[in-house]
Amino acid sequence: MKKLIFTICMGLGYSQTGFEIAKMVDEKPSPNDMSNKTKMVLTNSKGKSRSNAMMSKSMDGNKKQIIWFLEPKDDKGVAFLKIEHDDKDDEMRMWLPAFKKVRRISSKKKGDAFMGSDLSYEDLSSRDLEENEYKRLDDEIVDGRDCYVLEILPKKEAKSSYSKHVSWIEKSTLMGVKEESFDKRGELKKKKKYHFTDLKGYHVMQRVFVEDVQKQHSTEVTFTDIEVDSGIDEKLFQEKNLKRLPRK
Amino acid sequence: MKKISKGIRYLQLLLPLQLFNLLNAQLNYSGSLNPGNMYRLSDQSEISLPFRIAEAEVGYSLGDFEIKTNSAFEYRWSNNENEFQLREAYITWYPNWGEVKVGKQIHAWGAVDGNNPTDNLNPYDYYYMFLSGAERKVGTVSGSVKYYWKDLQIEGLFIPEHEGNRVPFGEQAFPLNIPDLRPFLIDKERGREFGFRIQTTLGSSDFSLSYFDGRDRSFTLVGYNELPNLMPSVFYRKTSVLGFDLVSFIGDFTNRFEIAHFSTKIDVNPDMLYFDNATYIQYAEQIEYTTPNDIMLSVQLIGYILGEISWQEIEGNRSAQTSVPELIPGMGTPFATFTDLGLSFSASANYYDDALELMGNTFIDLKDSQSMLGASVKYSPINNWKIKMSISKFMGEEGTQFYNMEDFSHLKVGLEFHF
Numbered sequence: 293m294k295k296l297i298f299t300i301c302m303g304l305g306y307s308q309t310g311f312e313i314a315k316m317v318d319e320k321p322s323p324n325d326m327s328n329k330t331k332m333v334l335t336n337s338k339g340k341s342r343s344n345a346m347m348s349k350s351m352d353g354n355k356k357q358i359i360w361f362l363e364p365k366d367d368k369g370v371a372f373l374k375i376e377h378d379d380k381d382d383e384m385r386m387w388l389p390a391f392k393k394v395r396r397i398s399s400k401k402k403g404d405a406f407m408g409s410d411l412s413y414e415d416l417s418s419r420d421l422e423e424n425e426y427k428r429l430d431d432e433i434v435d436g437r438d439c440y441v442l443e444i445l446p447k448k449e450a451k452s453s454y455s456k457h458v459s460w461i462e463k464s465t466l467m468g469v470k471e472e473s474f475d476k477r478g479e480l481k482k483k484k485k486y487h488f489t490d491l492k493g494y495h496v497m498q499r500v501f502v503e504d505v506q507k508q509h510s511t512e513v514t515f516t517d518i519e520v521d522s523g524i525d526e527k528l529f530q531e532k533n534l535k536r537l538p539r540k
Numbered sequence: 541m542k543k544i545s546k547g548i549r550y551l552q553l554l555l556p557l558q559l560f561n562l563l564n565a566q567l568n569y570s571g572s573l574n575p576g577n578m579y580r581l582s583d584q585s586e587i588s589l590p591f592r593i594a595e596a597e598v599g600y601s602l603g604d605f606e607i608k609t610n611s612a613f614e615y616r617w618s619n620n621e622n623e624f625q626l627r628e629a630y631i632t633w634y635p636n637w638g639e640v641k642v643g644k645q646i647h648a649w650g651a652v653d654g655n656n657p658t659d660n661l662n663p664y665d666y667y668y669m670f671l672s673g674a675e676r677k678v679g680t681v682s683g684s685v686k687y688y689w690k691d692l693q694i695e696g697l698f699i700p701e702h703e704g705n706r707v708p709f710g711e712q713a714f715p716l717n718i719p720d721l722r723p724f725l726i727d728k729e730r731g732r733e734f735g736f737r738i739q740t741t742l743g744s745s746d747f748s749l750s751y752f753d754g755r756d757r758s759f760t761l762v763g764y765n766e767l768p769n770l771m772p773s774v775f776y777r778k779t780s781v782l783g784f785d786l787v788s789f790i791g792d793f794t795n796r797f798e799i800a801h802f803s804t805k806i807d808v809n810p811d812m813l814y815f816d817n818a819t820y821i822q823y824a825e826q827i828e829y830t831t832p833n834d835i836m837l838s839v840q841l842i843g844y845i846l847g848e849i850s851w852q853e854i855e856g857n858r859s860a861q862t863s864v865p866e867l868i869p870g871m872g873t874p875f876a877t878f879t880d881l882g883l884s885f886s887a888s889a890n891y892y893d894d895a896l897e898l899m900g901n902t903f904i905d906l907k908d909s910q911s912m913l914g915a916s917v918k919y920s921p922i923n924n925w926k927i928k929m930s931i932s933k934f935m936g937e938e939g940t941q942f943y944n945m946e947d948f949s950h951l952k953v954g955l956e957f958h959f
Contacts, residue, residue, distance in 0.1 A: 334893045336892065336893060342893045342894070342895065342923065363923075364923050364924055364958070365923075365924045365958035365959055366924065366926070366956070366958040368958075369570060380743060381789065383744075388673070389597075390672070390673045390674060390675065391672070391673035392646050392647065392648040392673070393648040396787045398789050398792070398794050398828075398830075399789075403832075404830060404834070408890060408894045509893075527636060530688050531688070531693070532634060532638060532639045532686065532688060533634075535639075536599070536601060536606055536632075536634070537566070537568055537601075539566050
């Protein structure tokens, strides 16, 4: 049935508004849960690179996520838990083994960089459909893929660190192919490129490349050992599980 | 035949590994090498104190169980003295409802960073008082149970035998006023200790209530033992602590607050005038803010308020002392032992993809004229290696704690390698 609705929607073509396209993307089937190993390579303007490695498990479309840091070695054991709430501020907690403490951290500064990368906590959080305005721009072909182009304007309640995003969404898969994000002054801040793979009928992100054009700095995130719908227990997203690395 | 016995030996070697896999066990390890030394700012002379130059943490998990050890190798450069320390060794069981830990372990309670009035579960290691977090604590044999239910966490903790701070007796290089010889400890039953803590989330804030019943971590001088030599007699007071802490968010600011009420009593017959019961309060208020260019700022106000004291009658012919001793807190934040009100400020930032870490901090006594300034830099030229340097400067008027520590103002240099 969902497929039929999707086909009808696709057939409607250009008549769709930006909001309708965003809604289709939002309602696209996604895995109940996902786990992967993540490698993050940070490259500065001089071409010097540093890498981080971590293990991640998430569910409810990334609304609940737990990350265990593996590298660099002095960060090994540090872990991060994020739980997004609809009715109150999101919860973010970090396990700091050197302090033997789970530390509640602010979720309000969404613009803060995640692990020194070019991805902010906001970039990692799911975008609330109602907290943005969507405007459809002219369709474009990107790397041979026919794409919708959406201008996304975060509303005040989104408390976004961006003023605007322009997102290219592949029509056939409804997956973002690339995105440009603009700072509060309206200047281009980040360019993002996404690569996907098919897994159990889902389009799952395999690689993200983010370039902060203002800092001339980039981050490449690669996901390996991806597993979807493996039946992760909701109880995993508890403080106690920050303290020990999962077996896989 | 030889081939068969060789094969059996091979199997014998392989079997534990296979068993390890079958049981779905996992071995984790991490650690660091930290050679380094300290030099006085006044004359660049070496400060002769021990350093933890190597640390290792090994964890072995099997199903819902995990065994963890944390050990360190302590070394003193001036005389090659060395010591292996098993800082922690405990087993954790992770049932569905929470966690149960038994063994020698380091705990952490409280919301603020570092100067926690409510965190009194472990003794401090005075040799490492200037380090942060768990580095300055001594593991204590204890058992704890933590229960999670929705936003609620309930923790109960039991320590079968009290342990006091590791005090550097007779250390000339150590800046605090500590006796040369280990004093005579009045061997009152050192006793069991227990505590519990309840934490919940209301709205976007975390609240905790805690209670701890035990003995002071720092000893109290209660008289002099005349045989065989005149020796100070010390004692760990019985103290209970009722604590409250909170983490909340106000716009872009993070607020961490902690307050504890201490009720302490002497339950031995002292040789000098001393109080029966006393109460005091310690609090710490911390505000954090991260600037748009990622500099993390933190301000902490630490306070100490003396409550009521009831004095003890001295019996018989005890060597009564006429001067009234000052109550020195034996628990809570160490800063409260030398100031009633202090303000600390720190700023830190990382640059070049975390290759360069800069930090500055200061502590100002708002009652007496004394302060401390510190700055540190860490540089990582390649992954897992760091070169580090820090400077600490103590300043104070005569009679203040930091005045006594002025000669301890130092430069610390070292290397870090993490594996």
